[in-house]
Amino acid sequence: MQERELRDLIADVKTGQLPRRAFVQKMIAVGLTAPMASMMLSHSGVAMAATAVPYKPTKAGGGGLLRLLYWQAVTLLNPHFAVGTKDQEGSRIFYEPLAGWDNDGNLVPFLAAEIPSKENDGLAEDGLSVVWKLKRGVKWHDGMPFTADDVVFNWEYARNPETAAVSIASYKDITVDKVDDFTVRVKFAKPMPFWADAFVGTAGMIIPKHLFADYIGGKSRDAPANLKPVGTGAYMFVDFKPGDMLRAKLNPNYHVPNRPHFDTVEVKGGGDAVSAARAVLQTGEYDYAWNMLVEDEILTKLESAGKGKVRIDETGAVEFIMLNATDPAVEVDGERASLKTKHPLFSDPAVRQAINLLIDRASIEKYIYGRTASATANFLNAPERVRSKNTKLEFNIEKANAILEAAGWKKGTDGVRAKDGKSLKFAYQTSINAPRQKTQAIVKQACQKAGIEIELKSVVASVFFSSDTANPDTYPHFYCDAQMYNTTMTQPDPQLFMNQYTSWQAATKENKWQGRNVSRWQSKEYDEVYKQAEQELDPVKRAAMFIKLNDLVVGDNYILPLLRRPKVSALSGKLIAYLTGWDNDLYQLASWYRET
Amino acid sequence: MGKYILRRLIIALPSLLGISLVLFVLLALAPGDPFGELATNSNIPPEVREALRVKFGIDDPIFVRYLRWLVAMLHGDWGFSFSSRIDVDKLILQRVPTTLFVVGSSQILALAIALPVGVYAAMRPYSIFDQIANTFAFVGFSLPTFFTGLLLILIFSVNLGWLPFVYRVDIPATGWHWYWEYFKQGIMPVTVLGLFQAASYTRYVRSAVLDVIRLDYVTTARAKGIGEGKVVIKHVVRNALIPVVTLVALQMPAVFGGAIVTEQIFRIPGIGSLLITSILANDTPVIMAVTFVFACLVVIFNLLADIIYGWLDPRISYR
Numbered sequence: 027m028q029e030r031e032l033r034d035l036i037a038d039v040k041t042g043q044l045p046r047r048a049f050v051q052k053m054i055a056v057g058l059t060a061p062m063a064s065m066m067l068s069h070s071g072v073a074m075a076a077t078a079v080p081y082k083p084t085k086a087g088g089g090g091l092l093r094l095l096y097w098q099a100v101t102l103l104n105p106h107f108a109v110g111t112k113d114q115e116g117s118r119i120f121y122e123p124l125a126g127w128d129n130d131g132n133l134v135p136f137l138a139a140e141i142p143s144k145e146n147d148g149l150a151e152d153g154l155s156v157v158w159k160l161k162r163g164v165k166w167h168d169g170m171p172f173t174a175d176d177v178v179f180n181w182e183y184a185r186n187p188e189t190a191a192v193s194i195a196s197y198k199d200i201t202v203d204k205v206d207d208f209t210v211r212v213k214f215a216k217p218m219p220f221w222a223d224a225f226v227g228t229a230g231m232i233i234p235k236h237l238f239a240d241y242i243g244g245k246s247r248d249a250p251a252n253l254k255p256v257g258t259g260a261y262m263f264v265d266f267k268p269g270d271m272l273r274a275k276l277n278p279n280y281h282v283p284n285r286p287h288f289d290t291v292e293v294k295g296g297g298d299a300v301s302a303a304r305a306v307l308q309t310g311e312y313d314y315a316w317n318m319l320v321e322d323e324i325l326t327k328l329e330s331a332g333k334g335k336v337r338i339d340e341t342g343a344v345e346f347i348m349l350n351a352t353d354p355a356v357e358v359d360g361e362r363a364s365l366k367t368k369h370p371l372f373s374d375p376a377v378r379q380a381i382n383l384l385i386d387r388a389s390i391e392k393y394i395y396g397r398t399a400s401a402t403a404n405f406l407n408a409p410e411r412v413r414s415k416n417t418k419l420e421f422n423i424e425k426a427n428a429i430l431e432a433a434g435w436k437k438g439t440d441g442v443r444a445k446d447g448k449s450l451k452f453a454y455q456t457s458i459n460a461p462r463q464k465t466q467a468i469v470k471q472a473c474q475k476a477g478i479e480i481e482l483k484s485v486v487a488s489v490f491f492s493s494d495t496a497n498p499d500t501y502p503h504f505y506c507d508a509q510m511y512n513t514t515m516t517q518p519d520p521q522l523f524m525n526q527y528t529s530w531q532a533a534t535k536e537n538k539w540q541g542r543n544v545s546r547w548q549s550k551e552y553d554e555v556y557k558q559a560e561q562e563l564d565p566v567k568r569a570a571m572f573i574k575l576n577d578l579v580v581g582d583n584y585i586l587p588l589l590r591r592p593k594v595s596a597l598s599g600k601l602i603a604y605l606t607g608w609d610n611d612l613y614q615l616a617s618w619y620r621e622t
Numbered sequence: 623m624g625k626y627i628l629r630r631l632i633i634a635l636p637s638l639l640g641i642s643l644v645l646f647v648l649l650a651l652a653p654g655d656p657f658g659e660l661a662t663n664s665n666i667p668p669e670v671r672e673a674l675r676v677k678f679g680i681d682d683p684i685f686v687r688y689l690r691w692l693v694a695m696l697h698g699d700w701g702f703s704f705s706s707r708i709d710v711d712k713l714i715l716q717r718v719p720t721t722l723f724v725v726g727s728s729q730i731l732a733l734a735i736a737l738p739v740g741v742y743a744a745m746r747p748y749s750i751f752d753q754i755a756n757t758f759a760f761v762g763f764s765l766p767t768f769f770t771g772l773l774l775i776l777i778f779s780v781n782l783g784w785l786p787f788v789y790r791v792d793i794p795a796t797g798w799h800w801y802w803e804y805f806k807q808g809i810m811p812v813t814v815l816g817l818f819q820a821a822s823y824t825r826y827v828r829s830a831v832l833d834v835i836r837l838d839y840v841t842t843a844r845a846k847g848i849g850e851g852k853v854v855i856k857h858v859v860r861n862a863l864i865p866v867v868t869l870v871a872l873q874m875p876a877v878f879g880g881a882i883v884t885e886q887i888f889r890i891p892g893i894g895s896l897l898i899t900s901i902l903a904n905d906t907p908v909i910m911a912v913t914f915v916f917a918c919l920v921v922i923f924n925l926l927a928d929i930i931y932g933w934l935d936p937r938i939s940y941r
Contacts, residue, residue: 091794099899101706109657109705190677194670247707267716268706269899270891271792294788296889296899301775301787309779311788488902489653497653540668 029570036070036566046072050130057404057576058569059342060131061518061608065222066565068143079604079617081285087276089287089620092601095312097302099269099295104252105231106184106191111610114228115316116293118612119274120167120257123230124158124177125222127518127608129339133222134614137161137172137232137258139208142221153217153563158225160208164281166234167256167263174204177225179235188243193229195522200224217563220519227609228516232258260286260616270295280616287619300324306596307334313601313620316611318594321461322396325596334598338397341607342515342523343591344405347385347454347469347508348545349378349584354505361535362498362505365546369507370448376433377450378583380426384472387419387588394461394468399589405580426476435477443477452507455483457490462510465588480508495538502539504546512591518608520572521560527579529553547584627925634921641917642910646691649906650684656704656904678704680906691910701907703900710911714893720791721892724811725881731816732823733870739820740827741859744835755824762821767814771887774810785810789890811888815881819873826869830862864934871927875920 035052038044046067053063083089100116101109108114124138133141139159142148148157164172181202184191191197201213202224212224224230234256241249255263258281261274272293276286294312302315307328318325318336325336353367371377387401403419435443435450443450454469456462463484470480483506485499490511498505515523525531526542529549533541552575559571579585593607600621604614656678657671675681679690694701700710743752779787786807793803834840835858843857844850882894889895893912900908932938 095788101703101903102708104707107707187673190670190674192670247702253708265792267791267891268703268708268713269896270717271790273792290794292792294790294889296891296895297788297886301887301889304780305788309783309787311786486653488904492653492657492904494653499653537668538672540672542668 028573029567032066032566032569036067036072039067039072040070047130053569054340056573057402058572059515059518059520059608060129060340061127061133061222062131062220062520062565062569062572064131064133065220066569069565073143079614081617081619082602082621083287083619084284086278086280086284086286087289090289092288092291092618092620093312093314094291094293095302095305095315096293096295097297097299097316100266100272100293101268102252103255103263103266103272104233104249105229106180106189106193106233107246107252108192108228111228112295112316114231114610115612116272117231117255118259118610119261119272119291119293119615120255120259120263121231121233122257122259123227123232124160124225125230126227126610126613127606128604128614129606129608131518131608133226135161137164149221153214153219153221155211155213156218156221157205157209157211160210161281162208164258165279166236166258167277168234168237169279170234170236172232172234172258173207174210175207176232176235177210178202178204179239180232181224183233183238183242183246186243189246191246196224196229217561219559219561219563219565219568220517220521223517223519227518227613261288261291264290282616285616287617291615303328303596306598307331307336310334310598313598314603315596318398318596320398320594321394322398325398325594326396332599334596336397337595337597337603337605339593339595339605339607341591341593342518342520343512344402344515344587345399345465345510345512345589345591346405347510347586347588348504349381349508349586350504350506351545351547351584354507363503363546365532365534365548371450371452371507372584374433374445375583376429376435380429380476381473381478382583382586383420383422383426383429384476384478385469385586385588386421386472388421390465390468391589394464395589398594399591402587402590403580405576405585405587421472423472423475430476430478437477441474441477442479449479450477451479451481453481453483454508454510455485455490455506456510457487457501458484459487465510500539502533502541502544504533504544510588524556524559524572524575527552527575527585528556545584547579547582549578549582552578623929627929630925630928634925638914638917638921642692642695642914643688645910645913645917646688647684649909650687652904656680656906691907700911703905703908705900705903705905705908710907713896713908714911714915717891717893717896720890721878721881721885721894724808724815724885724890724892725877727808727812728815728819728881729870729874729877731812732819735816735820736823736827740824741831741854741862743824744828744831745854747832752828755828759821759824762817762824765818766883767818768883768887770817771810771814771884774814775887778810787888789888791891811884811890815877815884819877823866823870827862827866830865831858834858834862860934864931867930867934868927871923871930874923875916878916878919 035049039046039049050060050063054060096112098112100112102113103117105114105117105121108117122136125133125135125141128134135141137160139161140146142156142158160174166172181197183189184193185197199215203211205211237251237256238249253266260277260280262277264273264275266272274291276289299319303318303320303325305311306315308331310333329336349372350363350369352363352365353369354363356367358364358366391399391401401419430443435445438444454466456466466482470482473480489497489499490501492500494500501509501511527547528543531541531543532546533539533544555571555574559568562568562571595605597603602621603618605611606613657674679687702709703713739755743755746752775787778785789807793800795803840857843853881892882898885892885894886898897912
């Protein structure tokens with residue numbers, strides 16, 4: 027999809043021919059995130075939809091107890107230290123960002139008085155700054171007023187490397203000035219197309235200056251408020267036992283009228299996903315369970331008890347196979363899979379093309395994941411190739427055979443194709459997990475029919491996903507021919523996400539395998555387009571560039587996307603909850619209620 | 623006796639030191655690191671991960687890390703958890719009462735079943751009662767706790783809906799209602815652990831009593847016209863209990879181990895589930911502390927067994 031087509035579509039939205047929502051969905055279908063599509067519209071003068079969530083209760087409180095179940099327990103309550111989503115969720119009960127992302131990609135103000143735009147002079151024409159106006163009259167749970175000083179402090183806190191905040195990426199390259207008590211200006215070093223990052227969404231939760239000011243940098247761990255949060259959110263802290271139970275109660279001074287509905291909230295942790303699903307869907311002991319990594323068959327069975335339902339929200343996460351561009355079998359200067367080598371089999375485009383044709387994505391979706399994943403041929407979005415065929419996913423064993431035959435790979439007596447003395451045999455690894463092992467088997471079977479032999483390998487997840495530089499079995503080492511995993515898109519903007527295929531990100535011994543380009547696929551064109559996209563202020567042009575980047579990486583068949591993985595949660599029957607794929611599950615907790 | 627205990631404790635020190643060294647090296651050599659979860663998060667730059675590793679000293683040589691741990695430990699500093707960033711001793715103390723409650727109640731249940739059943743079965747060997755008891759004991763310790771746990775959940779929580787299967791420490795209730803709720807949620811885990819233990823204790827008690835009941839002094843006691851009940855309790859059971867006490871004491875650490883699985887199934891926030899989650903998160907300081915506590919338990923219960931042994935059988939002296 028090129029720039030002109032995007033502009034035509036935007037014009038259709040403007041004239042009312044295309045509903046806003048349909049546009050966003052179209053963009054998601056070609057893989058851009060909903061927030062990015064929405065930013066594209068707002069830049070073109072289509073106002074962000076004012077998203078008021080339907081909320082029935084007419085007064086705060088009276089909803090009793092809300093029981094949330096996290097099979098991965100919350101372990102800490104400082105959003106800047108949140109090692110996993112679970113900790114962000116726990117923090118989000120108490121803390122709020124300036125704004126968050128709803129499911130359609132609209133910015134929803136929480137602590138901001140309004141969303142910055144060109145019309146309200148929030149966004150600078152040169153893209154070098156953004157002005158946030160803060161909501162007045164907001165108080166921290168201890169009664170202190172919330173002001174611009176708190177916002178500026180969060181920037182100082184998170185960007186300090188000594189603090190060791192995991193949110194540092196959003197804060198280290200910006201400067202934040204206090205304009206007045208209720209206005210801050212965020213300045214960027216270079217034009218910033220995606221300005222809604224700092225203070226927004228999962229990395230944007232704001233902690234109070236008056237409780238953390240003495241604990242900046244090296245002393246960050248000692249802050250008593252790390253375990254006893256004092257925020258601005260709808261619920262106040264009661265009690266916390268790390269890894270087990272977190273309790274909160276209604277904040278009587280919450281800055282939104284008539285909210286929240288529940289008098290108390292408790293978050294229980296531990297156990298496994300299946301029994302968590304059971305506690306909501308089958309026995310009704312809990313109201314909500316987070317991240318249902320459970321086979322759909324089981325979920326459907328549990329749902330039949332009629333006590334609750336499964337909820338699915340699209341995200342940017344993608345399950346994919348990557349082929350190694352370098353040779354893992356050869357050691358150069360003490361390094362396997364060195365950039366100086368080329369993979370003996372995959373360097374032939376015909377082999378990669380054939381493998382792509384041998385992946386039966388539709389069956390993997392249908393028989394393994396069910397509702398909990400949808401087949402895709404795209405890493406970020408649908409490339410042109412797919413669009414022209416109306417996004418058809420191709421699975422074609424004959425065609426794969428023909429391509430290999432034509433490229434000179436002949437079948438031997440053992441049924442395995444070979445060329446120049448090299449057999450089409452390779453190893454394919456992933457982390458131990460039932461759906462993944464089943465997917466491996468499906469791919470292996472189809473490849474066998476085309477004369478490709480695959481040796482399957484599986485590594486314990488805790489090893490596979492570790493950053494241990496000494497362990498050769500981690501996924502960044504990629505000392506294997508092919509591997510499969512799921513990568514999440516935690517930011518609604520694809521810039522950091524697409525960074526993982528730039529040449530300079532290649533994971534090597536030199537950078538202790540901390541580089542994010544794990545497949546070590548390199549392309550000059552990709553690098554150039556990426557650099558342009560980083561600076562492009564026109565969201566439409568920029569979107570076209572990201573689509574181009576996806577086309578490049580997917581079109582070369584080193585990266586073989588399989589499935590989009592949505593967020594799956596379980597909700598009890600009467601609970602009305604507003605969830606989104608682009609922010610924390612609890613981002614709208616203040617507006618959750620139970621129907622009577 | 624005081625001297626004996628002191629000497630035993632001093633001997634225990636080097637062994638604990640050895641255990642800690644082995645544990646530490648094993649953990650250091652084990653794959654994975656506490657920041658694995660950050661790895662697939664595209665929002666977190668690799669430098670941050672690197673900085674965290676440096677800050678927490680994960681990349682230092684094993685030897686340096688061990689010495690640092692040891693010195694801190696001697697100062698009473700157990701370190702802090704990488705994943706929750708709070709002090710390990712606090713984390714453990716928060717969970718010990720729950721484990722003690724569950725494990726303690728299950729031990730009491732196990733002994734309450736095993737002692738009478740074992741003694742009665744031994745007094746009438748090969749009777750129908752003995753055979754039934756034997757069969758149950760056999761079935762009991764053949765079934766692993768994770769199986770019986772799930773079975774009970776399926777029957778009592780899912781099908782009948784009588785008992786909750788999520789164990790909680792904070793029960794939002796007061797007075798008698800609180801006790802009732804606490805009791806109710808404890809039924810399944812305590813039963814699972816208790817029956818499992820009872821099964822092996824029963825067989826042990828039976829054979830121990832069987833050994834003693836035929837000895838001459840018992841026959842003498844009977845010949846003197848002492849009532850059967852008195853013979854059994856005063857002459858048989860007291861002597862038969864000596865090996866049983868040792869077994870129970872030595873089994874204690876293993877019971878904590880068995881509780882690891884049970885705690886996971888019922889979401890009991892005890893030290894067993896703490897150990898599991900820490901292992902999954904590669905949270906080294908917590909794993910070290912919990913396993914070290916287990917090691918200390920083994921040493922302490924061994925000592926306790928020896929002391930009780932001597933008290934029950936005066937022929938064994940403390941030297």
